[in-house]
Amino acid sequence: MSLTDDATSLLIIIVDTNPVWWGLSQGKGDGQLTLSQCLDNVLVCANSHLMMNHKNKLAVIASHTNASHFLYPRPDLDQRTTEGTETANGQTVPGDGRHELFSIVNESIRKQIKELVLSGLCGELFSDSLLAGSMAMALCYIHRLEKECVAGEEMSARILIVKGSEDNPAQYMNFMNVVFTAQKQNVVIDACILDNDSGLLQQACDITGGIYLKIPQMTGLLQYLLWVFLPDKSTRDKLTLPPKAQVDYRAACFCHRTLIDVGYVCSVCLSIFCHFSPICSTCQTTFRFLGPPKSLKKKGKRSAVS
Ligand SMILES: [Zn+2]
Ligand SMILES: [Zn+2]
Known part of the structure; x- marks a missing residue:
């Protein structure tokens, strides 16, 4: 977010798409968001991140009950960024830069999430999401992009987790391994908690220097995303952010x-x-x-x- 900083900033957003939790939260009445509303908010935050600096990069991962999926980028949909659009008279004109990218990001995420929800209609459902797996995927992606960086190019990466479902202590070992790897790679983990407090994520944020926030009102999700989680680490020092949460160690x-x-x-x-x-x-x-x-x-x- 800082204007002088010219390094590439990679933001990986992990969205909890657990169907059990999202289904139950709808029954709680007013003040709840649906999954599609939550995704809309996340998309605004993602687009804002891309708008900050032309070098900024984005990835979105869905943490589902039985799998983790890349919603963006998808190699099958990514082709169009370089191809440009074809006009009525058959001429190919280059895409109009950022707007093109926004629509590709939004379209890719919507399409993938639709497939994910439809594929989950049959089969067993669990009340927890495979968060440790999603975070491992995020770290692998960060590692790959770091290797692809040209010499002299700097890249900072962070992971933002938007989560509502319960923790699964069975993931404890994998989870802590991922967290310590992130700490070693200087990757900040932030957690935006929609419902159930997460002891594991409290530790993850504390260890990696990120922000853990259980939002008081779900309808204000976008405001919390933009004010608390969008600024990068160097900008956060200048902001008055919500006080640190008690960590369940x-x-x-x-x-x-x-x-x-x-x-x-x-x-x-x-x-x-x-x-x-x-x-x-x-x-x-x-x-x-x-x-x-x-x-x-x-x-x-x-x-x-x-
Ligand atoms: Zn025991
Ligand atoms: Zn022993």
């Missing part, structure tokens, strides 16, 4: 994938368990919990830590 145990406050940690591989077990199920280390003092003299190879 609970970890999920490796045995049941439930979030726990106090647990047992394997002293060898740092796996977390909610109950004591004499053999670590991750690294197979055996613990002699009440061993005789002699065992300490053997340099304490194996020990249990609570």
Whole structure:
């Protein structure tokens, strides 16, 4: 957003398209958005990002109940950006720059989301979305674009997650791996929460220096997107943004994938368990919990830590 900064800024928006949550939220009455209204808001935010700087880049990923899909860019629809449009007398004229791009972005996203919703009509539905997978896809895309950068060209990337459905602690391991990778790659993760507070995303935003905000009113989504999430990291320092959320730093145990406050940690591989077990199920280390003092003299190879 800063005018002096000439680096490419890549914004990846991950939209939660979980059909169970979107279906339930419609039953809650006034003050709720439909998925298509939410997408309209996201599209305005996406177009605004592209309008900020001609070098800015965009990607939109749908985080669905059983898969993650790129809504934009799509290689099959992207061709038209370079081809230009054909006039009535058969002449090809170049596309009119940004307007052309906006319509391609909007059309691509609408078309893909329609296919996604229709494809989900048959089959099993779950109340959680594959967020960790979507974030991994985003990181891979960022990595690819960084490799394609010409020497001397700088690119900053960030991920904005618009999420409503519940967390799934079963994704904890993958999720945290993705978050630490993002931290290493200097990718900021922002979370715009529509409904259920997400402990996992609170940690993700805290670790990567992003903003976690559960919006008070869903109908004001566009305003929050434009005021809080559109400015990049350097601009945010100059703004008065909503105060930081309390971070729920609970970890999920490796045995049941439930979030726990106090647990047992394997002293060898740092796996977390909610109950004591004499053999670590991750690294197979055996613990002699009440061993005789002699065992300490053997340099304490194996020990249990609570
Ligand atoms: Zn457990
Ligand atoms: Zn272990």
